[in-house]
Structure formats: structure tokens, C-alpha cells
Amino acid sequence: MRHTISLLVENKFGVLARISNLFSGKGYNLDSICVGETETPELSRMTIMTSGDDMVIEQIIKQLNRLINVIKVTDLTFDEHVNRELALIKLSCTASMRNSIIQIVEIFQAKIVDISPRTLTIEVTGGHKKVEACINMLQPFGIREIARTGTTALKREYSGSSPDWSAARASA
């Protein structure tokens, strides 16, 4: 099963290498890894997409926790969370094709970020499946190049049950 694991790590030299080493050394799957600074410059957040049975995932989380530079490990898979991926897609595109491409771009709420007489570059963000779907729809037009980020994710605070607005008001 595919799991989304969120890590809070120290923003230090070699941390990414330690984490990727762990995955390669122990033979765990690593589908994607996405890293960036957080609100605190000393810390980075990493989102890892991986897969395995329950025992493997449990080991992955425990092994990540063992790393000295890893501060917090959260498996977001079973929590409500927002996840996003970004893809840049460069298409072969002549003037005559533009309109049909723009239609697809609008459906996916994507953006055109670069244009030339023979190409068009599209930026699409969303969940992993949406980005896949967008790429599939654009495939027939002739994709020249794709650059994709991994998935990045944050836990949702409001998960659908009745929120405690009074507490929110009081804190405001």
C-alpha cells in the first residue's frame, strides 16, 4: 500500500543523504521525496511517498525515527491531509492545436507558463492522480519533456466533524 510519510528534520548538511541511504540500504521502496525549508529556517519538512506491507511501513517509520537529525515522523496516510504535486509539461504545439490544449488546461485548472511558436509549457498542480490524468490527456499532443516534483503534504486540521468554533472565537 502507498503511504505518505511526513518528516520534520534538522536543516543540516547530509540529512537528505542519510534518509535516502536508509531507503537504499534497507531495500525500502522510495517513490518520491520532496524537501523544503519550513517556517523555522533550522528545520526542513520532507514528504516521502513509499509503499510496503504493514510490517515494512512500521520498520520504515521506526528506522527514520532512529536517525539523529529526524525530529518527527508522521504517517499521514490514514489522517485527513492535503497533498500536492507539481508538474511542468512541455508540449509540441503549433498555432492550430492551441485551442484544444487550452481547453484541457482549463479543465485541470492548470496554467500556461511558457509559449514559443512550436511549444507550450504547462504547469499543473494537484494530487498525484490529477497530475497523472492531466499528463494522460495531454499525451496525444506530443509531450517533449516533463519535470515533476514529488508529493508534498500537510495534515488537515478540519476533518469534517463539527468544528469547535467557540474555541476559535475565544482565541481570536
Add this chain to the structure above:
Amino acid sequence: MPTVKDQKPKRKKRPEINPLLDKKVLTGSEVMIRSLIEEDVDFIFGYPGGVVIPVFDKIYNVSRPKLVLCRHEQGAQHMADGYARASGRPGVCLVTSGPAATNLVTGIATSYMDSIPVVHFTGQVATTAIGNDAFQEVDIIGITRPITKHSYLVRNVEDLAATIKEAFYIATTGRPGPVLIDMPKDVLLSECEFEYPEEADMPGYKPTRHGHVQQIKKAAEAMAGARRPVFYVGGGAVLSDCSQELTKIARKAKIPVTTTLLGLGAFPENDPLSLGMLGMHGTWYSNMAVNEADLVIAVGSRYDDRVTGKVDAFAAKAGHIHIDVDPASISKNIKVDYPIVGDCRSVLQKMLPMVKKSDTAEWLKLIGHWKESHPLKYDDDGTVIKPQYVIEKIHEVCGDDTVVVSDVGQHQMWTALHYNFVKPRTHITSGGLGTMGFGFPAAIGAALSGPKGKVVAIVGDGGFQMTCQEVATAVSQRLEVIVCILNNGFLGMVRQWQELFFGKRYSHTCLEYTNPDFVKLVEAYGAKGLRVTKREDVVPTLREAAGTRNMPVFIDFRTYRHENVFPMIPPGKMATDIIE
């Protein structure tokens, strides 16, 4: 969360600081030595070289820590490792960059597999040269990343003292392990104000020390309810020094105890509840006990493949309690019913008052019957020197307090089976990695740690030759180490496998015609060499060695060549497949 109290109690008296180092502004090299003094380090095992000359220049003036000059960096690492295993204090290693650093690798992996606290200092080329393929440059941080608990490249001299503090804290707490500090040359030469931090505080490192009380209670209840319980005790029990607690609980609850190779000594083997060693070359009755048990209580062990054999068949009828300081060891190979994360000693201390006597009379009777019908034995017609016989006599001559360091191979298993260890930290061996060449240098480290008894290394003729240049170190330190070479002219363990599983095709395992004359070899270094070819000379020669002062003694025992290690569970098989 560890509090300051959990960290090792500081020695009351302020360590004596050499006047040359007792100043406010220090160079990186001086910071390093000062920090080691603050950590109360008494020995550094090392070898000089290009970029660490500044450190060796400072060591020149200092009497403590004392530098022990090895003859190969791998030897230095094994010595630091043996020192740590025998004493419970972290070992320290100092070598230069490049080839010296890579020479440590086998040793670091050895310490990592057996969770031994060793802090390694390696030199590195100047920060400006890093990455340029400079002379003797190697990315040792990258090379050792999978075999260290943590590692540091120090880029600013201001960070050096805090890094050393953290390194010692990481190495010795939680599940212990090796830590490496890489020190570029310019960092060793630049200056800063010295201040040694009181404690290490890392946001991502908070080892759990105390087990969860409710879990411990549940485990104690399960133990009271079990009819066929058995303790399965590993190296973690030795590392956490919990033998006393373990022994009390086992005796109070009347639960038999089997140990792994690294757990030997954690429970006295002369106790009727002891089943000896478990696993591939374990005793018949220990393997059968675990096979028939209804509850396995794992203490500081990790369900290693040499213990379990075929994992699905291991203790298949049993529930599992697993006490370990490392959460990642729990439910790694076998799903555990009562996981308890915490230091073994702390957990067992809490468990002791909760333990009730289990109703194990029937169980112990059955085990007693097994011990009689399938005893640990070897054939001995009294004409040849059987290796097992030598090992029994070593115990007889040298006594219970002797620290026995074995190398890797057949003799290691015979030592584990036939020595009868009764005290913790008296058995040292490379269990996880199985590093040939470990035994002799580790014995040097153990001897320097000042153990109560003698230090005896039991090695094979193959393994000894991997690190025999350290005879020079043992001679220079005037160590009274006794090295027993069980010389059968074979790489015996591999030969045994070839005999049993490869149709007696002895490919490259016979050393007989190319082995050196070990007596002459050690005499060339200035050590004492003795040879035993007759059975009746075994004891008198051991006595002579035990009486020799101020120098190491090496005994070349010409043992029976074709002896095999039994019992044996073939790899990947289960307890009931055991060959006696």
C-alpha cells in the same frame, strides 16, 4: 525524555587539566584533547598521519588520555571496541584521513552490528580542499553512513567541543553504537574560546529509557500465567548491565534462561536454570525449549537469523515479550505480543517486584530430562588435543573473572559452548558481523580497560593472521594477555560447511603448509611463544602463561584437525532439524 540525571553521572572531581591546555583560547587540536579529558577518557587507540599531526603534537605533552599506538588502524578500532565491551565505557579511536579512515571501516561495522559505543576521530583535508580529490582525501562520512549511529563533519572550530559532547552522548545512550567525527586540518589549526557544554541537547534524539509501567505489568502477568516460559537473552542485557536483575527474576519465577552468543555471561551458566547458548550452534535443549515454549521473554536480543533459523518456525507455539531499548528491533522479524521499549535494566528493575512464581515444575522437569538425554558433549579419547578440552582447561586455570575474547570461526563456537561463562562482560566476541581478526586486538583493548581478572584471547590460526601485527602493540604496552591459538591448519568453519554441504570439496581452506611458525613469529616481536603438541602439556603450559609477567604469551595449540562444531541447525532450517 532523558533528563540530565539519566546522563552518565559526572565524576565528582574535576579532571586534572594539563597546564598547557588550561587556557581560554585553544586550537582545534587542543579543543579535542581537552574535550576528551572532560569526557574522562583514559586511552586513545590511534595511529598518526599527515593531517592529524597537530593533534599528535598536543598529545605529546599529555599523560592522560594516553595514546596507544597500534600497527594498523583496523587494530586500533578493534582495541577501542574491546575496551568498550570489557569496561562499559566508550572506546576512542584517532587516525588520519584517507586510507587510515577507510582502514577503520571493518571495525566500525563490527561495533555497529553489536551496538558498541566507540567514538572515532578521523583527520580530513582542509575544508577548502574537500571535494577536490586532494591527497589522502576520502569521503569517510559518506562511506561510514550506513555503519555509524551518527557522524559529523566539523566545519568550524567553534562547533568542535559541542560536537564531541554530542558524539559521546549518542554513542553511549539509547542503543549504543559507533559515532565518527571528521576533523579537517584547518579546523584543527584554527583557534576558538573553549567551553565544554554541560549536557547534549538534540531535538531529534530522545532515547526512551524507562519502560511503560502498564506494559511491564501485563508482561509480568503473562509470565505468571505461562506454563512453558523461557528467557531469550541477548547482547543488550550485557550492555545495560542487567544481569543481577535478570538472575533474580529468573530464579524468583523459576523460568529457564537461554542466551545468544553476545548474551553469554548475562546469566550464570552454572545455574540449573541456564540452558546455555541458543541458535545455529546452540545446545540441543535450549533450541528445543524455545521450540516448545508457550512464552518467550526476549531481553535485549533481536531475533537474528543465526538464532531463529527459519523465522516462521521459530518459537511458533509461543507468545513473545520483547524488552529492548531500540524500538526498531521490536517486531522487526517476528511480531511481538508485549513490546516494551526501554533500557533492559530499568525495565527489569520495575518488573522484579511484580514477578510471581510461575508454575513451571513440569516444564523444568522436561528440560531436565532433555539435558540428560541430549547433553552437550564431544568425543575425547584422550590421545589428541581436542579444542573443546583446551577451552575447558583455560577456564579451570584462569578462573571465572577472566575476560575471554574469541575471534570468529569454529573456536568461537566451541568457546561459547564449552567455556561456561558465569559473569557478564567476561565474554567478548564479534557476533553480528563475524569479523575475523577481531579477537586479538580486542583483547589488547580489554586488557587496557583494567578488568578484574586476566585477559585470554582464543583465536584460530586463520583469524590471528589477519591482525597479528598487533603483537607489537601488546609487547610495547607490556600487556599480560594470553593468546591461545587453536591451530588446526584449516579455516575450520568454512571447512566444516564444505564437508557437510559442499561434498567435501575443501576449496582454499587448508592453511597447514603455509602457516608461519607462530612461536618464532611472536618471538621476533619480543613476546613469549609456546607450543603444545601433547595433551598432557595443555595445563602446565597454560599455568606457565598465567604466571608470566609484563609480556604477552602466545600458545600454539596443535589441536585435532578434523573436529566439527555440533550441535548444528543447518542454515534456514528449524530447531527440530538439529544435527548432534
